[in-house]
Amino acid sequence: MAATVHTRDGGSALGRSASRRSRGETPFRYASTGAGILLLAIMAAIAVFLVVEAIPALRANTGGFFTTQTWEPNATRPSFGIAALAFGTVFSALLALIMAVPVAVGVALFISHYAPRRLAGVLGYVVDLLAAVPSVVYGLWGITFLAPFMVGPSNFLHDHLGFIPLFGGDIVAGRSVLTASLVLAVMILPIIAAISREVFLQVPRAHEEAALALGATRWEVIRMAVLPYGRPGVISAAMLGLGRAMGETIAVALIFQATFDISLRILTPQGNSIAANIANRFGEATQTGRGALIASGLVLFVITLLVNMGARLIVARRKEFSGAAA
């Protein structure tokens, strides 16, 4: 049983693998550790640079950075704050997520479990292709087509559901938070659908057969075996989408009306986000203005970080039930 395996040059196989490790593995270990450290160093350098740039502007700010709802860093008495911008960023991205996730999961399920194989292949390819469309294209589509198109439906919503604050307000516009969120939803839909589809395809056949053998219909198989198994993956995909929606710049900069209100009204001519504000204001910015924009960028970074950590918490909470062990 415990025979030593001898290699051609006479040494034991165990010895050879040890020497091979020292030959091949050490440089690799240094290289990968080095790359890791380099990456951390670059990130730290960027962070330090940004903070250093932002501090003088924050010092010069006469308003509260977290509470002020204007952006006048170029004035003689600079006053600017991210309250409205941060709200607009999170609000429009959440709206987009709420619209995109159900559709994306539906598309992913259709591709993975309903469509005939040939059609599934084509659809999967189209989804991947959509994910690769540059965001400025979505932005142009949003402002030239979707914004005018949305006037009708927006008026309809306003007339019939205007008593809900979301659809309230005095004027209805095409360039609204709803339109921007729709564009964002269309932009993040492909990536969420693509990841969800991968996750659904990975559901072990044995679990689906277990459900089938109990007499489950196709939809019941999905509810019993596919969705619970895919849940962590879908959550991760949604968070990735949320991050993208919050960081999206050019598409929403074209659509948002660059206002500074904190308002839940999604049909009125208002809306803004941190990234859109940076795109709109960078050209005209003075020294202080640039610092102020950088400070707002740091806030966006922190928000994105928090969202990701939240997602990890959600995924980790039911880890023992995740199926990862099986």
Add this chain to the structure above:
Amino acid sequence: MSQQIQVSGLDAYYGRHKAIEDISMTIEPNTITAFIGPSGCGKSTFLRTLNRMHEVIPGARVEGKVLLDGEDLYGPGVEPVSVRRMIGMVFQRPNPFPTMSIYENVAAGLRLNGRRSKSEVDGIVETSLKGANLWNEVKDRLGKPGAGLSGGQQQRLCIARAIAVRPEVLLMDEPCSALDPISTLAIEDLMAELKSKFTIIIVTHNMQQAARVSDRTAFFNLAGQGQPGRVIEMDDTSRIFTNPSQKATEDYITGRFG
């Protein structure tokens, strides 16, 4: 009560490939029938035709008749879903739902058959786990994940899940092949108990197991290389193991081939 199964002239295909041919047999209620035979001769394929699980594989189809209490399972207007609710299945590898607790696993099939009160589900979960000889081991941790049990416990959990919906027939495809001897004996004992309520069909590569648990045994074999599998002989288990009528059967059970 359990019902008789009558199979006649059954062929099953994977795409163009004919895996089994012209299988006919009668299985009496409340008996245990063992399918034995060399690997690849179509035992699993045949078993899966009995609850219409064969056709879930893309390109797979079945010809012939399977009558359960006189009604053709492949007749027009028969829903595969309702067939599978009557004929339960336990797989070779234990496959509890990993995202569900022990309790939810057993209750999974009940949820498909419409709403039931909590106390009713509790009762069925308990009797099913007792029926699968698992209750004492898990009664204090019903909320824990089913995937956290040992292999043998997981397989008994799968049996509990299958019997919870009160099927007429229980199909078991090598249910003990991934288990240690103790768990195997536990499941064999369980089969003997379940016989009073269900008709049981088991595929096994273990001759002793077939001889120990079954009333009837069917020997499957390939007609030749690349040919579809057939039933060579089916008889009372005692006869198959002492005095088979076919030479091939005798060769197989005495270990001279396969």
